[in-house]
Amino acid sequence: MRADGVRALKGVNMAELKEMEKILYVELEKYVEPFSRVEYLYYSLFGSKSCDSNYILVHGEDMYICEDFKTANEAIAKSMESDYKNLVGGTVENKHSDNDYNMEMKKDNCSLIIHSKYIDVFKSLINCLEETASDKYDTCPRFGKGSVVYLTNGKCTVEEVNLVKAKDFSGEIDEYKYEYEYVLLTETGYTRKMSEEELTGFMEDI
Numbered sequence: 001m002r003a004d005g006v007r008a009l010k011g012v013n014m015a016e017l018k019e020m021e022k023i024l025y026v027e028l029e030k031y032v033e034p035f036s037r038v039e040y041l042y043y044s045l046f047g048s049k050s051c052d053s054n055y056i057l058v059h060g061e062d063m064y065i066c067e068d069f070k071t072a073n074e075a076i077a078k079s080m081e082s083d084y085k086n087l088v089g090g091t092v093e094n095k096h097s098d099n100d101y102n103m104e105m106k107k108d109n110c111s112l113i114i115h116s117k118y119i120d121v122f123k124s125l126i127n128c129l130e131e132t133a134s135d136k137y138d139t140c141p142r143f144g145k146g147s148v149v150y151l152t153n154g155k156c157t158v159e160e161v162n163l164v165k166a167k168d169f170s171g172e173i174d175e176y177k178y179e180y181e182y183v184l185l186t187e188t189g190y191t192r193k194m195s196e197e198e199l200t201g202f203m204e205d206i
Helices: 014-018 069-079 081-087 119-132 196-204
Strands: 006-008 021-032 037-047 055-059 062-066 091-097 100-107 110-116 148-151 154-165 178-186 191-195
Touching: 006 069, 021 069, 021 119, 037 069, 055 069, 062 069, 069 081, 069 119, 081 100, 081 110, 081 119, 100 119, 110 119, 148 196, 178 196, 191 196
Parallel strands: 091 148
Antiparallel strands: 006 062, 021 037, 021 110, 037 055, 055 062, 091 100, 100 110, 148 154, 154 178, 178 191
16 A cells, blocks of 8 residues: 555554554455456554554554644545445445434445445545546446445435436537436435435535
């Protein structure tokens, strides 16, 4: 794992690591061809409870010291770049509560789980991952059909995903900006439409 501000560690005191707080956990599961096997990748980020020291990123049996959690998240996103791009457009399930922020993405034979106790750490990793796949958003929706999202007023399921002309675009004649629009089904059976920008905004205002 190579990234600015990330340095490999050797001979880490495991007792010292146990005294730190796990602030982020990431798990990637993917089916690998042509070997017909499942591969798992795990990332855990630890920080001191007093927030007065560097962070330690654990990836498999390797450990790295990071200047801050954003640096660690950038390293995670870089190592998962191609896998995350392949997941964009799959089903997404977000569920958040106080000190418990979760997201699970699934597409084909690949899944990604992200869990953090802290909203700033969680959002930082999501932003880092989205930056790696920014070129994909022109042709692929962020949320696939069947995604489950928890908004302020309850749980909704994505029933339809449609590419429509953006309502707020004031460009030249014969030129249009397009955006994805989602048809959401609430738990009480009502449907509502939201653009990708609106839906993402609701989820960011956790």
